[in-house]
Amino acid sequence: MEPFKIFTPAGILGYGYDLWEFWHTVEEEKPAAIILDGGSTDPGPYMLGTGKTICSRASYERDLKPMLHVCSQYGIKLLVGSAGGAGTNAQVDWLVDVIAGLSKEKGYSFNVSTIKFNEDRDTMIAKVQAGEVYSCSSSPPLEAKDVQNAKSIVAQMGAEPWIKALESDPDIIISGRSYDPSPFIAYSMYRGVQVDPAWHMGKIMECGGLCAVPKGRSMMAVMYQDCFDLVPTNPNERCTPLSVAAHTFYEKTRPDQLPGPGGVLHLENATYEQLSDGKSVRVRGSKFVPTPRYQIKLEGVQEIGFRTIFIGGFRDPILIRQIDSFLDIVRSMTEEAFPALNEQDGPKLVFHVYGKDAVMGPLEPAQVTTHELGVLGEVLAQSQEEADAIAAYARVTCLHIPYDGQVATGGNLASPLTPLETSLGPVYKFTIYHVMDIDDPVSWFPIEKLVVGSRKDQTNGHTNGTNGVNGHGLKPPAARKQPPKKNVPAGPTTIAELAKVVRSKNAGPFEITLDILFDTAEDFKRVRESHALNREIIKSHYKVTDKDIITCMFFEPALGWKCTLKRPWPQGTFGERDTFGTQQHGPLLDIGIKGVAE
Template sequence: MAEVQEFNILTPVGMLGYGFRSDEFWYGIEKYSPAAVIVDSGSTDGGPYKLGMNRMTCGKGSYIRDLEPLLDAAFHKKIKVLIGSVGGDGSDLHVREIFEMVKGIAEERGYNFKIATIDAGVDRHLIINRIRAGKTSPCGPAPELTEEDVNSAVDVVAQMGCEPYLKALEQDPDIILGGRSYDPAAFAAFCLARGCEPGVAWHMGKIMECGGMCAVPKGRSMIATMRKDSFDLTPLSPEERCTPLSVAAHTLYEKTRPDRLPGPGGVLHLDGSKYEQITEKTTRIRGAKFVPTPYQVKLEGVTKLGYRTIFIGGIRDPILISQIDDFLERARKYTQALFPELDKSENCQLKYQIYGRNATMGPLEPDMSVGHEIGVFGEVLASTQELSHTIANNVRATVLHLSYDGQLATTGNFASPLSPHEQEAGPVFKFSLYHLVDLEAGEEVSLFPITMHDVKASQEPRTLSTLSKEQFQAIESGKLKPLNRKVIPSGAAPLSEIARVVRSKNSGPFELTLDVMCDTEDAYQRVKKANLLTNETIKKLYRVRDEDIIVNMYFEPALAWKCTIKRPWAQGSVGERDTLGTQQHAPLLTIEVPPAGSKSVPIIGASA
């Protein structure tokens, strides 16, 4: 087999539309002459509304701003551009919309392009036939897929693997606009087409799809230098660097577990990965293995539940606060008498969240004490916006005027900051499809139609203007931001004073993942040997059961610990408390870590 010639890939940002520094982008183009600019544009992080409402992640102006320099580079520098999951959800509609934006920019700037678009919408009859054949399964702790789920879905897409991109690359397009894709698919495809080992291609893609997030400090733009059996990561910002620890740690981000990353057609095994600092800015990575499995793709689909109206207000009266649960339940029952359909199905519901007690964590909250004031957030779902508003208005008025034991304040119970007091929040959706479907041979390509487009401009191309020599040199000679190690107490201390990172995040719509990372081997071993981050600890801190804990493990390459649990409420739907899952880590912060060599100690804040 021919030797793989070293080549570069530039990723300007982890999400198209989020913006990046133009000077650093053009510095990367000029210095590294990348073979491709590749960027991911998809995520379920925002919840199900994007598929449900045909809303893109960012506004049109943000996409055009980010696309313009990419198209300048594609035309003037002959650099291929690949974009995955265009628009955010990667629906067929958004493939069309992003294509029209690209076409408009090209025509306005006088650029001719050969463009491939790849659709990801799925035929519902195919899904139903696979359900009947027993060839679908939940992806994570989702319920079993039913034919009703498929038929009621507003839209359904499938996450394509690398094969449709490989097929499109055979036709040598200048630009590929992919529908819903497994996040690293476009990256892996470009590298596989050039002879990189699958483990290298997929591992690079899993990191680069987030742009410069693995840099220190966290950044936006990154260069990957590819070889057959290894790759290097170099941030484009002069202040940033990649370290072995920062790169290894990124494999924990939004993942159920960091050592096994499943995707279409295989699982990426990271046990043997090696991370080497080769310059102050650059880390080299090798050793990952891609292990083929029977080919499956993930389906994503959403169902409309109804329409939402919300209200919010404060309560400062200590007499009412002391009986708030009983009070709100009486308000619910009073409203149910007026609207008998309320709380009889998932399509007509009243939800309360009490800020100052457990609004953020809900049933996971270990500390149910309240302060001197609380905020009550009310949410009403109903079949129409008018009915939702009517019920919410009645609930809020009841909360305002309902009597309670020991009441002294007779003018009102509820401090409303908004006028009008109720706010219509529009349609509400839920993820009804988040499932794997078995594919037959060849369907990994045939299910994702590729269309070639020739865009011909009618005017002379615009002259390219990039960086001056002074701008280039300013970035080239920029100073790295110093690495600051955390000073760790020698005695017993809370985990917040030992760890470098304590965080939480979604891992898909049905899982919540917790990460603890350390700066040094000593700090990591101190946490690990204390044997505090056990299932028993998680059960006490988060009030979950054994069956709710999906993963609890240490990951040596990142000096890290990870635990993934089932999400106790539906992401981005009725009753949501933390759409991105970023504020569920707090109970970990107060775990007391003993000095090195000591036995574990009781957990702070672990009582129910």
């Protein structure tokens, strides 16, 4: 097969990208396809529950206009997975409508294929009852009632429906919820790339330029039959073997085995070679291993009530010293006024105290004394009116009740906003995050073909475009500093001083994963041999038990360490503290590491 190029302008359609990079890549590199992911579970269950899109229509139109131009004038295919964010069938139709409107405005005409999901709940329930549906990423066992009561259900399609859609040679493919790498895998395999590099490339490219140094937006892949090259499109960025290998840590339960529809990608023997241009990396050696049964991941949410919040601050040091007992009194008085708060399935009231433990909640190990605290009062009830009433009562109680040693009688709570309470509407919860055995990876995902727009002047194949970099007067991105390597102390130190990256992130809705990455093999080995990162340390620093720790491992190819924990609260629903899971890394920073000679 002849090598070809895939271009990903951004990690998610609608998030924006650099126009100079876009036009320069299109005109100079002549990619065969532009492929983007369009969604994620990261924002929580709200999008799937409400059907709202992850970005505004204006954001999608801004991103799509240049893409549709090059699709029309240059013959570049456009593939977008997980349309709209959650990837519902309605969001597929909505995004096609956006494309149709822009096409009509510009005089383009496209053959479009859509891939949707056959939400056959009767068959899903039958499979639950037959034991053919399994928990995924620490989700609880699925019951038939979860399927029946779900507001909406989608499934992550594999590469096979995409390959089927490509057989009719459409200009554009828009899909519902996809396994993020699926369109990349499918296009590559359709063009003759082996399954192993196709999967590995897709796992990296679906995040755009995140594997570059410094972290970027866009990325290009050059595909060969048995390997691929990653090439940053920003002249100020570069890929390194370490930056590419380390990307497999991102949002994953573990970095060496990456499961997906139909199999698991094994990276234990993958190699990463810096090419002579100093910015590109060649990847080979990964292995895709099919599972005995083909499985797809189901995602579903249930509406659990309505939410109202209030926000305020405490600055009185006398009150701050007794904040826990003060809020206990507020809760007790609110429960007296609304007795249903004491019922198991009744309304709920939660206080998030910023400056104390609002971000980490039960995982927080630190005891900090501060001069001011912020409180977010959150109420869940079965009607918006009831939630509003409970929140108003709790806020007024916070404002006016007495406390021991009180000298300030004008009010206890500083309220920054009016209205004083805010109604937030329905609340959703992930109740389905499970894998299901299926026999045919295509039949659950029907494909439709349509023509959008009205043809005026359209070119098939690459042209010397006049609307690109020069035509728009665009300038290359400004130079960016490469992150310097740390000057690591030889004596006793901490993870904060030694590590290049210390981060936390969701690994699906039911797990939080912690990553520590190092600049050098020496730093990596120093930490590994210190035995400072182990299960006992995690248990003490995060107040968890052995059963809460899913992964705790070093991974030498990426010079990194990973620990994945069960989420102590459901992602994105009532009581959430960190929807994206990005601020749970703090306790790792102060872990001590012995000196080199010790």
